[in-house]
């Protein structure tokens with residue numbers, strides 16, 4: 319008879335998600351500096367606007383705040399709340415998302431994500447993630463996670479190069 | 491194709507048909523309640539429906555704690571707060587919502603306030619934030635369209651901050667939905683038409699959007715069949731009891747379908763038309779539905795094609811070549827609109843419904859930020875929305 323069973327941990331998934339969130343965060347920081355679509359999306363957010371994407375129940379999480387017109391990754395203090403809270407209901411879902419097996423719209427469709435905050439803000443957040451993911455991943459992977467892969471022109475190739483080099487390393 | 495994963499929930503008991511209202515006292519007792527509040531609006535009182543409902547309690551051991559019939563057309567935070575005060579003052583122990591979308595949403599807001607024992611429901615905005623046991627809650631719809639009696643969402647307007655607050659939680663679902671044909675008998679043709687087209691839109695979007703699943707498909711196609719057979723008849727002859735009852739069933743089934751599989755771009759653009767130009771929700775749905783389907787057709791054509799069967803029957807399905815079916819389905823919806831327009835003058839163009847060209851930009855921007863855009867399988871850019879508006883103008 320098994321009693322008082324305490325579940326173990328999915329260490330590999332956790333590490334992958336953690337690294338993925340970090341890369342996504344850096345890419346968003348970087349894109350918020352120069353990428354037109356991302357800049358347009360965050361225009362209506364006041365400085366100080368904060369969003370966080372948490373994996374339930376223990377994380378990892380990605381929290382970002384608008385500061386001086388651009389997005390910066392931050393660490394939320396205990397009891398500190400955010401304007402927009404996106405909660406992924408379990409680690410496996412976050413893992414599939416970050417490894418491009420599932421797009422954000424699928425995660426929503428499967429009811430595996432919960433949002434607290436304004437609907438318009440969540441739509442902006444999702445579009446930012448879409449935009450940045452389109453740069454992060456090659457087209458063949460994008461097909462899984464985006465409803466429509468954007469056409470890559472010269473400028474977009476330059477943006478992608480920028481995000482790969484300075485962006486994901488330095489967040490610039 | 492089945493989805494890789496889906497969730498489906500409908501715990502609402504449905505009491506439907508002759509003398510359905512008279513079952514309410516028993517249901518309340520089952521939930522240990524005996525002093526309900528009735529939340530409704532002036533239109534319902536003036537139409538005599540409140541009186542019918544009150545009379546249905548005769549010879550029962552229920553006391554109606556208080557009746558609130560001043561719900562505004564858009565459910566508001568202030569109203570929710572006022573009603574909660576009345577609820578507490580009159581020691582009520584259950585909620586009965588009587589009406590269309592607004593009394594339902596308002597009642598859901600009151601249920602949050604009372605059950606979470608709070609004075610500010612804003613703390614519970616968002617998805618799955620409710621943790622307490624809710625008050626017994628019975629919904630009596632008086633239109634056949636919104637499906638609110640079986641949906642887990644409430645939208646409440648915060649006048650102070652001028653924002654619409656969404657609340658979603660399975661705890662907002664009523665315990666019982668009462669479909670009594672007496673409640674929809676006197677609906678004027680135009681409202682019958684618009685709300686009926688809203689129900690059709692719920693079913694079609696539920697059947698075609700990203701969250702579709704075999705359970706919601708079953709409800710959606712059953713709803714479409716009833717709408718195809720009955721909507722025009724009930725607009726022609728509002729006293730047709732059977733057709734009225736069929737539409738009430740259709741609307742509830744479409745509600746169950748879309749509460750589980752969400753709606754798409756028709757709703758996103760329609761909500762925006764409502765917010766910007768105050769176009770009636772059902773009317774906006776009727777007008778936009780065929781044009782959004784035309785936009786979606788290259789992605790969703792196969793699914794539209796299947797829907798000829800429930801909407802128009804096997805003969806028309808079989809008589810249409812496979813490659814022409816999706817276009818045929820869109821055409822069927824258009825000709826339904828045309829007939830409705832001839833019968834009751836419901837507008838079938840955005841210009842007739844009061845939208846101005848200058849408002850296109852604002853409608854498009856608003857629509858892109860509407861949550862219903864997300865489950866739409868085909869991505870819409872601002873230009874795509876503008877094009878749909880242009881075509882529906």
Ligand SMILES: [Fe+2]
Nearest residue numbers: 636688692771
């Ligand atoms: Fe609707």
